[in-house]
Structures are given as structure tokens and as C-alpha cells.
């Protein structure tokens with residue numbers, strides 16, 4: 251089989267990433283430079299700093315990605331870059347860099363929807379995946395339950411009405427005095443902890459596939475405030491574990507209701523929260539019980555990376571050909 255090499259570029263938020271993949275699903279290199287240390291002291295991403303940091307990082311990361319893949323830019327047959335959704339300043343850095351490379355090297359170019367990238371992270375390592383399928387995309391900015399009749403077709407069954415699941419993890423981690431981003435900290439500290447605290451959740455969405463995490467977040471924060479007013483010490487692992495259980499329960503109840511309604515035989519998890527141990531375990535147990543197949547990306551591919559962008563770009567290129575270079579960054583791009 252001839253090798254088709256794709257260069258992926260991702261700068262939508264606070265990770266600068268460049269990757270080379272082969273034939274849509276084999277990773278040759280996937281360099282990720284995280285800005286976590288820069289934003290940690292602010293408890294969240296500072297857009298202006300993120301954009302400046304991408305500008306400094308993108309060229310060295312690009313060179314590293316080519317070197318590690320053992321290729322030169324002349325071997326690349328397609329350049330795929332995220333053009334939305336994300337922080338506008340951050341997006342513009344990677345997109346402009348990618349367009350410049352494409353123009354100078356007369357290389358076909360494709361703009362990729364970042365959320366579609368998260369979904370395609372599943373293809374890396376699992377080329378056998380075939381729709382129809384259900385996909386639960388849970389990230390820092392999105393919580394979408396999707397039915398995919400075929401690749402590239404997205405029927406949104408439900409999405410969050412307020413905060414994204416990852417956003418709620420980040421917020422609760424911050425009020426508990428844990429680190430940023432919050433998901434991995436809560437995941438770790440919840441291991442083996444009691445998860446018996448019941449936090450009130452929004453009732454309005456029980457009969458739909460829409461999600462809501464804002465009420466849960468407020469309930470946890472009120473509980474913490476109340477404990478402090480009473481002069482009681484916070485049982486951080488117990489609060490974290492109970493919060494995590496509530497999020498995962500909401501996600502899995504809706505996902506498996508949809509499995510039933512749509513008679514799905516395959517489900518995908520995608521986005522940063524797909525790294526969550528409890529979410530993976532609950533989904534695995536339930537999928538095995540129902541005899542259906544569950545996929546989730548390996549840990550390093552759940553959060554932002556350019557290999558997933560290259561994989562999604564390849565799919566569109568093969569089916570629709572290249573896009574023109576007029577494409578511009580779109581911070582609120584939808585699926």
C-alpha cells in the first residue's frame with residue numbers, strides 16, 4: 251500500500267500540537283506542547299497568553315514532528331489544520347501557519363472541525379470502526395450525544411444546556427483547591443473514596459438527551475460553602491468522588507438510553523473527559539452486559555492533539571477533495 255502522509259496542526263486552545271500520520275490512521279509523530287504551567291496560576295486558560303505561546307511554539311513543534319516522523323515537508327501530501335471551534339487568537343496561529351505551508355509547498359489543504367477531530371481520535375488504533383454508531387463527545391467546551399449514520403454525518407441527539415462536563419470538572423477542582431485542568435486531579439483523588447454525597451441536579455432534562463451540569467456545580471459549591479461556615483473540615487476525596495459519580499451517572503444514563511432507542515451496536519467516547527476512569531469503566535461494564543462494542547481513544551489521544559486533526563482531515567480529503575485557502579478561523583464552529 252502506498253503511503254499517504256498527512257501533516258496535522260492543532261492550536262485551538264492551550265496545546266500546540268503537530269503530527270504526521272500515514273494513510274489516515276497510523277501515527278508517525280504526534281508532538282504536543284502543553285501550556286498548562288503557564289495557565290495553572292490563573293486557574294484557567296488566558297486567551298491572549300495562549301495565542302502568544304502558540305506563536306512561539308508552532309515552528310519548533312512542527313520541525314520536531316517532521317524529524318520524529320523521519321520525513322520532510324516535501325513528503326507531505328495533505329495539510330490539515332483546526333479552524334474552529336476554539337479561542338480565535340489561538341486558532342489563527344495554527345491555521346495561518348498551515349495555510350502558509352500549503353501555499354509555499356503547493357500542498358493540498360483542509361480545515362478541520364476540532365470536535366470532529368476528537369471523534370476521529372478513535373480511528374487512530376481502531377481502523378475497523380464502522381458506523382452506524384453513537385458518539386458521546388465530552389470535552390472542556392462540549393458535551394454532545396451524537397448519532398452517526400455514516401462517517402461525517404452527525405445527528406445531535408442532545409447537548410449540554412449550560413456547562414460542558416469538562417468545564418464542571420475544572421470548576422469543582424478549583425474550588426476544592428486541586429489543580430488545573432481539574433479532570434485528572436478529581437479522577438485520581440476519587441480513587442477508593444466514598445461517593446455517597448447526593449448533590450441536587452437539574453430535573454428539567456430528564457426526558458431528553460440534553461445534559462446540564464450547572465445546577466450540580468452550584469450544589470457542590472453550596473455544600474462546600476456550608477461545610478466551611480460550620481467550621482467543618484472538607485472531605486475532599488469524598489466530595490470529588492460524589493461529584494464525579496453524579497457527572498458520570500448523568501452521561502451514562504443518557505448514553506445507554508440512546509443505545510436502546512437507536513438500537514446501537516457500537517459506541518464511541520471522545521474528548522478529554524473520555525479519559526475519565528469511572529466513565530470508561532461504567533461504559534465498559536454496561537456495553538459488555540448489552541453485548542455491544544465500546545471504543546475510546548488511548549489516554550494521550552483523548553485531549554487535544556494534532557493526530558486526530560490529521561485523521562479527520564484525511565477522511566474529508568478522500569471524500570470531498572481539498573478546500574481552498576480562503577477558509578478562516580471560526581471560534582463557534584458547530585458540527
Ligand SMILES: Nc1ncnc2c1ncn2[C@@H]1O[C@H](COP(=O)(O)OP(=O)(O)OP(=O)(O)O)[C@@H](O)[C@H]1O
Pocket residue numbers: 262263335336364365368388389390391392415416417419420431432433434437521522523524525526527552553554
Ligand atoms: N481523567 C479525566 N476525567 C475527567 N475529565 C478529564 C480527565 N482528563 C481530562 N479531563 C478534562 O478534559 C478537558 C480537556 O479536554 P479537551 O482538551 O478535549 O477540551 P478542550 O479542547 O479544552 O475543549 P473542546 O475540545 O470542547 O474545544 C478538561 O476540562 C479536563 O478537565
Ligand SMILES: [Mg+2]
Pocket residue numbers: 364368389390521522553554
Ligand atoms: Mg479539545
